[in-house]
Amino acid sequence: MKAQLFEKNVAITGIGQSEVSRPSTKSAMRLSLDAALEAIADAGLQRSDIDGIACWPGDNDNGNPFSPVGPSALMSVLGLKVNWYGAGYEGPGPLTGLINGAMAIAAGLCNHVLVFRTIAEASGRLKNKGASALTNKTVGRDGSYFWQWYTPFNVMSGVNLMAQYAQRHFHDYGTTSEQLAQIAMTCRANAVRNPKALFRTPMTMDDYMASRMISTPLRMFDCDVHCDASTAIILSRTDAAKDGPNPPIRLEAIGSALHQPWSWDQISLTDMACFDVGRMMWSRTDLKPKDVGSAQLYDGFSILTMMWLEGLGLCPRGEGGQFIEGGQRIALDGQLPINTNGGQLSGGRTHGLGYVHEACTQLWQRAGERQVTPHRVAVAAAGGGPLGGSVLLVKE
Amino acid sequence: MKRKLPLLTPDTAPFWQGGATGQLNICHCGSCQRFFHPPAPICPNCQSFKVGPRAVSGRGKVASFTVNHQAWVPDLPVPFVVAIVELADQPGLRFLSNIVAIAPDEVRIDMPVRVVFEQHEDVWLPLFEPDTTQKKESA
Numbered sequence: 001m002k003a004q005l006f007e008k009n010v011a012i013t014g015i016g017q018s019e020v021s022r023p024s025t026k027s028a029m030r031l032s033l034d035a036a037l038e039a040i041a042d043a044g045l046q047r048s049d050i051d052g053i054a055c056w057p058g059d060n061d062n063g064n065p066f067s068p069v070g071p072s073a074l075m076s077v078l079g080l081k082v083n084w085y086g087a088g089y090e091g092p093g094p095l096t097g098l099i100n101g102a103m104a105i106a107a108g109l110c111n112h113v114l115v116f117r118t119i120a121e122a123s124g125r126l127k128n129k130g131a132s133a134l135t136n137k138t139v140g141r142d143g144s145y146f147w148q149w150y151t152p153f154n155v156m157s158g159v160n161l162m163a164q165y166a167q168r169h170f171h172d173y174g175t176t177s178e179q180l181a182q183i184a185m186t187c188r189a190n191a192v193r194n195p196k197a198l199f200r201t202p203m204t205m206d207d208y209m210a211s212r213m214i215s216t217p218l219r220m221f222d223c224d225v226h227c228d229a230s231t232a233i234i235l236s237r238t239d240a241a242k243d244g245p246n247p248p249i250r251l252e253a254i255g256s257a258l259h260q261p262w263s264w265d266q267i268s269l270t271d272m273a274c275f276d277v278g279r280m281m282w283s284r285t286d287l288k289p290k291d292v293g294s295a296q297l298y299d300g301f302s303i304l305t306m307m308w309l310e311g312l313g314l315c316p317r318g319e320g321g322q323f324i325e326g327g328q329r330i331a332l333d334g335q336l337p338i339n340t341n342g343g344q345l346s347g348g349r350t351h352g353l354g355y356v357h358e359a360c361t362q363l364w365q366r367a368g369e370r371q372v373t374p375h376r377v378a379v380a381a382a383g384g385g386p387l388g389g390s391v392l393l394v395k396e
Numbered sequence: 397m398k399r400k401l402p403l404l405t406p407d408t409a410p411f412w413q414g415g416a417t418g419q420l421n422i423c424h425c426g427s428c429q430r431f432f433h434p435p436a437p438i439c440p441n442c443q444s445f446k447v448g449p450r451a452v453s454g455r456g457k458v459a460s461f462t463v464n465h466q467a468w469v470p471d472l473p474v475p476f477v478v479a480i481v482e483l484a485d486q487p488g489l490r491f492l493s494n495i496v497a498i499a500p501d502e503v504r505i506d507m508p509v510r511v512v513f514e515q516h517e518d519v520w521l522p523l524f525e526p527d528t529t530q531k532k533e534s535a
Contacts, residue, residue: 130469135400143403149434151400152521153478153494156468160478163462164492171460171505215478216463261440265480265492266433269460 006106011241011248014043014234020348023122024228028068031230032118039232044244052110054101058087065124084109092256093383094352113235117353121226161264163215166303168269175321181208182327183302184221191342193370199346222302227348255281255390264385273388274311289313293375296355298382299343337372355380363395410449415513415520421449454511456483463500475500497525
């Protein structure tokens with residue numbers, strides 16, 4: 001018997017996003033409310049219709065700016081009466097809240113789930129520049145299964161781990177900095193057309209090459225930009241989605257697989273989780289990579305976007321560098337527009353749900369000056385290293 | 397600079413403290429005869445509990461690396477090299493460390509390295525330096 005494809009019973013019916021600021025004068029809770037209420041209204045729903053709430057990773061660390069608002073706080077402030085709620089770091093990357101929310105609907109627990117992601121790293125870094133250092137994730141000795149193998153060697157930022165994948169890709173496949181530059185330059189070109197993006201001054205190859213080296217071969221322009229923002233997505237049971245004002249965007253297929261250890265140095269350096277995720281996603285649909293009209297691919301670091309292109313089969317393995325060379329293929333008017341709002345590199349590190357928000361914005365043709373050719377199929381993926389999840393979206 | 401140090405447990409202490417006797421200890425399975433890392437009370441390959449630390453050669457090669465230029469905290473001396481080292485004892489057996497005793501710009505993938513220990517309190521960090529006695533494999 002073929003496994004039940006639970007996600008096909010779930011659709012996105014509304015989206016919302018707060019201001020994206022560096023920093024914001026609003027509280028993280030206020031940003032969360034701005035996003036949530038906009039999304040609920042966009043779906044044509046009332047607060048009382050929402051019977052589930054999910055996010056990733058949730059407030060599991062004393063209001064840490066990486067995730068200052070969790071579902072328990074937001075449901076209480078909104079006065080929601082939910083049948084199910086949940087959050088937690090340990091899942092398939094920044095899309096975990098979306099995937100869990102979809103499962104709650106498919107399991108019959110909820111009709112409409114509010115999925116959100118709030119981040120306040122711009123404010124956090126104003127108070128303490130080292131706030132996001134990995135060495136500050138634990139107090140005293142590091143007993144974390146995740147980080148203890150890295151922090152004693154002065155790995156304080158994920159960039160030191162992503163750079164290992166980049167260096168190996170350069171070595172194995174002949175990828176160059178000039179090729180990788182196209183991720184940052186494409187995001188910037190798209191951000192120029194997005195009024196909400198944080199960095200909107202055009203970027204040349206010379207600008208990219210002149211940007212400060214952070215962790216070879218990754219430069220400052222290969223790293224995303226901290227912000228304060230909240231993004232919200234409404235998931236609905238497909239038969240409850242038909243009455244809304246927007247054409248439902250079905251979750252056609254989900255990728256959440258990890259067939260390797262949860263580790264930044266034990267997984268395949270050229271695969272990360274991306275290939276496991278991509279294989280799973282495509283096994284759950286009859287659609288093919290050539291059907292994808294736009295792709296919103298995690299760019300916490302530029303190299304990850306290139307590896308998602310490969311992992312999701314949007315270009316052949318090892319050929320990410322050649323695929324993006326020159327930038328034409330991935331431009332707004334190219335064969336596969338990517339990160340059409342400027343991504344996290346130029347738009348702001350909304351961290352995960354921003355990709356889903358932009359995918360829906362494009363599918364619903366609300367993208368204004370950055371609107372690409374109308375299409376029905378889009379993909380969003382988020383994560384790096386062992387973290388990874390993807391969702392294939394189809395507009396009805 | 398003071399380093400962040402790991403919390404020692406019965407599973408992990410042999411790895412972090414092997415340097416006290418000049419040994420790099422890696423978990424080894426007595427059933428399937430394979431090394432694995434990070435250390436755990438069970439073999440991830442064959443699920444045997446017949447596992448324990450075993451000293452390895454301490455020699456290997458750079459599987460990948462990066463030169464970190466950013467001072468993430470004020471007293472962090474930069475630049476320095478973060479690398480993933482694959483040990484000579486078993487294909488794919490690797491862990492993350494630092495490459496020392498070489499100019500950061502000179503580190504390369506596949507470069508032969510050998511372990512050298514740096515003591516901090518009750519932890520002996522296994523770092524790696526260039527190993528001129530190993531022939532570079534022409535893989």
